Amino acid sequence: EAQVTQNPRYLITVTGKKLTVTCSQNMNHEYMSWYRQDPGLGLRQIYYSMNVEVTDKGDVPEGYKVSRKEKRNFPLILESPSPNQTSLYFCASSLWAPLAGEGDTQYFGPGTRLTVL
């Protein structure tokens, strides 16, 4: 089954304790991205990756890191989480960047609800 998986689905942690949220897709997609969703603000892009070893900042990258060592995986790293990073996080992937064709459909993972105390 074609899918994007995220782990963990729920996480409660404390300020300053490093954490990683994993994201994996089995569709051989080139483009992957991370979003956070907050009430009243919608989805905001954190980082995206056009291809392996190619990553770039989105709208709200502060406090986050990513890596893309393999095509299928795109982990989100919070080196020192703070309460303002409490949010719902989504990973998404598409064949290409969402610009110009049928292959641009972004498939979203199930989401990770993070609470930082």
Add this chain to the structure above:
Amino acid sequence: QKEVEQNSGPLSVPEGAIASLNCTYSDRGSQSFFWYRQYSGKSPELIMFIYSNGDKEDGRFTAQLNKASQYVSLLIRDSQPSDSATYLCAVYNNNDMRFGAGTRLTVKP
């Protein structure tokens, strides 16, 4: 700051009616436009995308784009209770993907 604006709603329509969802955007260079549906507690799923001015129809859904007015809309014909969800407008330009905050639609039986 590039903005994508949507009326948060809730928008309530009776079953069988046409639901009209609107979205405006500030970045004139925006190249592609998307409508996502998000059920409560679930992840967004793509309904339609549109790149050119005019209308694009897919089943009960019609997307309308007017780049001069920086306006994109989604019409849902013969609305069903299962269409009750939050609808997210998204705008893409040069690797920058922006979402609106979404419009909550309720279709009453």
